[in-house]
Amino acid sequence: MVRDISKKIIEINYKIADLELKKALILSNMCSARSMSIGEDKVQTSHNNCGLEDGFSKISEIEETMSKYSDRLVRLQDKLTRVLREAQMCEIISENAKEVLAKRYIDLKPWNIICNEMAMNYRTIRSIERRAFDKLEKASIT
16 A cells, blocks of 8 residues: 555656656747847847647646646645654654655655665665565555
């Protein structure tokens, strides 16, 4: 259960990041669709209004999708936060385990940052994560 939540959190976070990139690409294309030529006496611009309208329409769709993903992400993170709080109160997982899971799945930090912040190597951090998931699944906290 907890592993599934954490996997969904990471998947949604990647989807949001991908949509951000798509949005940036559309904006970049919209800006480059507008061309300027400077002559001796005048500045001439040409606009592709249809392209701009299409671009804004696509951006609107992307933002709507991102909003849905963000809402889902927040709900999953809230659920995981409650599970971690309960697990620590019941002494099912250690403070270190709670910290690793929170940094990765609540704060969405990459593994290398977590390793640096906790002054532990990657294998140790992942081992803490795996053992915490095992204990949480065994305890059936949901």
